[in-house]
Amino acid sequence: MTSTNDEGGPRPVRVYLVDDHALFRTGVRAELAGADDRVEVIGEAGSVAEAVAGIGHFAPDVVLLDVHMPDGGGAEVLRRVRESHPDVVFLALSVSDAAEDVITVIRGGARGYVTKTISGHELAEAILRVAGGDPVFSPRLAGFVLDAFSRGTSAESVGDPELDLLTPRERDVLRLLARGYAYKEIASELFISVKTVETHVSSVLRKTQLSNRYELSRWATDRRLV
Template sequence: MTSPTEDTARVFIVDDHALFRRGVRAELEGPAARGVTVVGEAGSVGEAIAGIGHYRPDVVLLDVHMPDGGGAAVLARTRTEYPDVVFLALSVSDAAEDVISVIRAGARGYVTKTISGRDLADAVVRVKAGDPVFSPRLAGFVLDAFADRPGAAPPVDPEVDQLTRRERDVLRLLARGYAYKEIAAELVISVKTVETHVSSVLRKTQSSNRHELSRWASDRRLV
């Protein structure tokens, strides 16, 4: 285990799989990893919030998907209270929406679980120093989402962020003129589920009909 010094990055691991947490800890405490020390770990959102408050780590390695809310929930409940803590997403997912949502929530970087122990330690040191860090193919998602150019998503839009991933999928297709049956076939869900998502989107966007929804989506460059 790396001996803590002033320059050592103190790391807290958040993942709901205990076996994976042990593997990450072993990698970061191994001889190939330098400049980091693991101070604690958590397997749920509640444990993560308590652990971050207790240990005050420099860097939190944060899983994106967990049964009780995932990385975004941890960020929402700790970012303001602990502004000096830096979050680095570590996930099996390389989906663009996962990357963009967690960066919008406040993570400083995003790497996938295929990363080597040495590269992960390097990523931790870099985000602690203030650098954004992404696995190679993921950086393009962030550039596309945050760039100020036609077709790009707005940098931060709480109204969009309140929609679930599936609700955004339904909204995009609806705004493109798809019928409910076509949306259901495209997303491999039932028409009833489509209707439920549309009702939720109408309520969240305070729209009263399909035309208003389409205009709402177009104004936010979702289509």
Template sequence: MKMIIADDHPLFRKGVRNLLGTTEDLEVVGEASSGDEALELAGTLQPDLVLMDIRMPGLNGIEVTRLIKQAYPHIEVLILTMFRDDQSVFTAMRAGAKGYVLKDADEDELLQSIRMVGSGRAVFSSDIAGRMIHFFSSPTAAEPANHPELSELTKRELEILQLIAVGDTNAQISAQLNISVKTVANNVSNLLNKLQVADRNEAGKLLQRSREE
């Protein structure tokens, strides 16, 4: 199974690479330190699986997952992260990830999860799976509340989010706020990371829901 490791921490990538090097059936063919690099490598190397962190420079792991699954449906994505909140899990699943494992998983669990996702099956860390079962078994189950993340945004990011919600492009936002398109793009990437959403559309919907409730 050919794999790409996407994580912005070199020591973590090295540890995972060394672990996979002890196996005969798993091969690391590339490493990415940012979301943009992960997307590029997925297209170039066409791996069987991408081991994906969520929070990385540039595009976040959930955005990259969505883009990979749209362009290369045959590539499976396994999220490997420290984020255990419901919103991150559900957003990753909607983006197309087949599995969600926490970085504190032991080596055997990680290897088993990789092999399961690589063969097309879904897998979750035991902690995550238990909470998902509890969530769906609740008689009042609904999409987990995600509005508290809005409080993490800076004033500028919130301004940009409000313009995203009405459909403005980066160029239009740049003109309205009198800042460069690059600055807008950086702020958009940051706010998507903070909100843990897959794209601008989901970010806008999140803001709309917060206003309606």
């Protein structure tokens, strides 16, 4: 993906940043600005709806895509824009290194997946590589993808019809719940409110048709989410 600027030289790769934490978006902008002048952040969004509208408006080269957001996350953004914007490249940037998250967004059309421990220079390099057509993964995550697609299966939990009913954030809450975390601890771990945790748990109970957290814990353990 190479084009020129008004002076005839190669223009920067135009990046659109999607993450529901404004402070994190500010940090990424600053890191990329100081890392490589071949990368330029042209816009940002904090929700799925904003992302869909912004991608349509800016037509970026690369979208840096958060996996977990309150209104559906990266998988929902991919679902809503991939068909209408086939030339846009998506690179997932997430705190999560769970196998099911990686496989879900790659199957949705993302070209790579890196975690938020990445440095600014490494992130700029990853952006340039996916813009050039290469897949990019944080080292530990590449194995998930290779295993999933070489065997025609994903991590144990992917492809489970019941588990597929849950959003990525609901899976995060369920995973911590099954590990014995209290609601307050889950809220702190995921940077959400206790009320939001309660809402997610209620939704999971409804979708799984289970009665309490102990049944949920067994259900999650059976699917190797813990």
